[in-house]
Amino acid sequence: MATPKFSKITQSFYSDLKTRVNSYFEEVKMSPTGNFQLFFKAVILLVVFALVYAHLVFFTPSIVLAICECVFLGGLVAAIGFNVMHDGAHGSFSKYKSINTFASFSLNILGGSSYMWNMKHNIIHHTYTNVEGVDDDIEIQPWMRMSDSQKKHWMHKYQHLYFWIFYSILYISWMFVTDYMKYFKGKIGEIKITKMKFSDHLVFWGFKAVHLVLFIGLPIYMLGFTNWLIGFLALTIFAGLILSIVFQLAHTVEHTAFVMPDGETGNIEDEWAKHQVKTTANFATHNKLISWLVGGLNFQIEHHLFPKISHIHYPAISKIIKQVCKEYGLVYNEYPRMRYALVSHISYLKHMGR
Numbered sequence: 242m243a244t245p246k247f248s249k250i251t252q253s254f255y256s257d258l259k260t261r262v263n264s265y266f267e268e269v270k271m272s273p274t275g276n277f278q279l280f281f282k283a284v285i286l287l288v289v290f291a292l293v294y295a296h297l298v299f300f301t302p303s304i305v306l307a308i309c310e311c312v313f314l315g316g317l318v319a320a321i322g323f324n325v326m327h328d329g330a331h332g333s334f335s336k337y338k339s340i341n342t343f344a345s346f347s348l349n350i351l352g353g354s355s356y357m358w359n360m361k362h363n364i365i366h367h368t369y370t371n372v373e374g375v376d377d378d379i380e381i382q383p384w385m386r387m388s389d390s391q392k393k394h395w396m397h398k399y400q401h402l403y404f405w406i407f408y409s410i411l412y413i414s415w416m417f418v419t420d421y422m423k424y425f426k427g428k429i430g431e432i433k434i435t436k437m438k439f440s441d442h443l444v445f446w447g448f449k450a451v452h453l454v455l456f457i458g459l460p461i462y463m464l465g466f467t468n469w470l471i472g473f474l475a476l477t478i479f480a481g482l483i484l485s486i487v488f489q490l491a492h493t494v495e496h497t498a499f500v501m502p503d504g505e506t507g508n509i510e511d512e513w514a515k516h517q518v519k520t521t522a523n524f525a526t527h528n529k530l531i532s533w534l535v536g537g538l539n540f541q542i543e544h545h546l547f548p549k550i551s552h553i554h555y556p557a558i559s560k561i562i563k564q565v566c567k568e569y570g571l572v573y574n575e576y577p578r579m580r581y582a583l584v585s586h587i588s589y590l591k592h593m594g595r
């Protein structure tokens with residue numbers, strides 16, 4: 242298949258949107274990157290993570306408390322991913338490049354790879370959102386069928402019941418399988434990853450080793466293999482589940498579009514920004530606690546249109562985006578509560594499995 246290409250329009254929805262969002266930042270005299278509120282949140286999340294880790298590994302709590310702490314740590318992994326790593330990787334955490342790199346490296350310490358994330362998420366997912374055969378976020382084949390063009394198997398009939406098993410192993414599979422597959426194949430799906438420099442190889446392997454020591458070697462040495470295994474599974478399963486659900490609710494629900502580029506030319510009918518609005522949905526944007534925890538990933542329309550603006554500004558710019566969508570006759574998909582989006586995601590999976 243030819244590399245998909247979006248239609249180019251000079252006076253477009255996107256140029257109008259950019260002008261209005263830029264004038265908002267000029268008016269309020271604020272930088273579109275993160276502010277004190279975000280840095281404070283990052284420090285809280287990282288310090289609490291370090292304290293709970295130290296308590297678990299060096300002070301051996303009772304088994305019940307230890308499992309609770311591991312689940313809590315799993316939640317913190319997801320929160321650090323949403324709030325610190327995700328903004329850092331998009332270059333929106335701070336106006337300083339080095340601080341963004343530092344924030345994105347939190348993923349490396351937690352067992353992932355910031356290099357592969359940048360390719361998979363920033364480049365492939367953000368450009369070709371819900372484009373069949375390209376967007377890696379809808380590739381869980383053959384286990385799950387996430388769009389019409391994917392091959393149907395008998396077990397998909399039950400995918401709305403067993404999806405959580407695959408979502409739970411997402412984080413473990415990043416750590417031990419998919420990062421290495423991408424590294425050795427040099428590809429994510431059909432898209433080639435950009436050539437890694439010597440320093441990228443060093444970061445990839447160096448941090449995989451650091452993660453191995455911090456989350457496998459040291460805990461096994463301090464607590465024994467069985468205790469470590471129970472704790473490690475509790476942490477990674479909970480983190481994987483939360484990460485998968487939050488990312489899936491943005492695009493694989495009943496009201497989002499899936500796009501198949503023209504088979505010969507690879508052309509996509511819409512301009513890129515309209516495509517982002519049609520393929521994305523928001524949820525629970527009025528819920529302050531959810532917004533704080535998921536790092537604005539409930540404002541996915543804002544995020545997909547302006548990934549270089551920190552999530553801390555999404556509630557403010559969402560009003561502008563909603564208005565421009567209305568003027569251009571575009572549906573702004575939004576679920577008022579997270580549970581409605583979850584129900585819609587499950588119905589979507591059921592529909593795809595039929």
Ligand SMILES: [Zn+2]
Nearest residue numbers: 331362544548
């Ligand atoms: Zn993103």
